[in-house]
Amino acid sequence: MARVGFIHDKLDIKFLVLYIMSRVVAPIDLPTLADLTMCDEGVDYFAFATAVHELVSTEHLLLEDDRYSITDKGRKNGAICESSLPYSIRVKCDKNVAKLNGRLRRDAQVRSDMTPREDGTFTLTLSLDDEHGNLLTIALLTASEQQCDRLSEQFKAHPEQIYNGVLDVLLTDYDGKEP
Known part of the structure; x- marks a missing residue:
């Protein structure tokens, strides 16, 4: 053939x-x-x-x-x-x-890293970069490896929303008004 x-x-x-x-x-x-x-x-x-x-x-x-x-x-x-x-x-x-x-x-721009801690918990580090460098890095204390995996998946699925949400909270005055 x-x-x-x-x-x-x-x-x-x-x-x-x-x-x-x-x-x-x-x-x-x-x-x-x-x-x-x-x-x-x-x-x-x-x-x-x-x-x-x-x-x-x-x-x-x-x-x-x-x-x-x-x-x-x-x-x-x-x-x-x-x-x-x-x-x-x-x-x-x-x-x-x-x-x-x-x-x-x-x-390469949306990353997560899980680090076990001595007390059995984990530190989850979430990072978001663009072509100019790092935009956001967050370190979270998590109770389990499963929680790390879930948070990591959500971060990788919605990094822009999380970044914009953090910025929105940081740029909004405590009484709900933007400065």
Whole structure:
């Protein structure tokens, strides 16, 4: 049976992986990289996995804490070869990477960190940044790990509302009037 798609061999897959990795804004895990790479029907998962492994062993990609990032060598060699990828594949990849980058940037700007305390409680530190730096950091005492998880989820789901709520309270006079 003939294979459909533009990407057919391991070298094409390596070019595609380097193209993608040169455009992501933060290290990504293998399933995310696989999702991005499977944008063409010709990509075989096992050939993809082998290609990624080889890119790590040749130091085109770096694997740390189960996340992949591109090296300078990978960026340089990928740039030389990216024009060999079909235009339609590059457009599809760019669209998918743009969506991912939005999520990665948001995840980098909205953070939480849980620290256990000696008395069995936890300190939950919530941080919100923008492109200029830190906007808000709050440290909360919590009774349990479950409470930390719930507060963290809510903060990550609604950081702008929480930030605006804090500002609203701080900028409102004690009698309910704005100064």
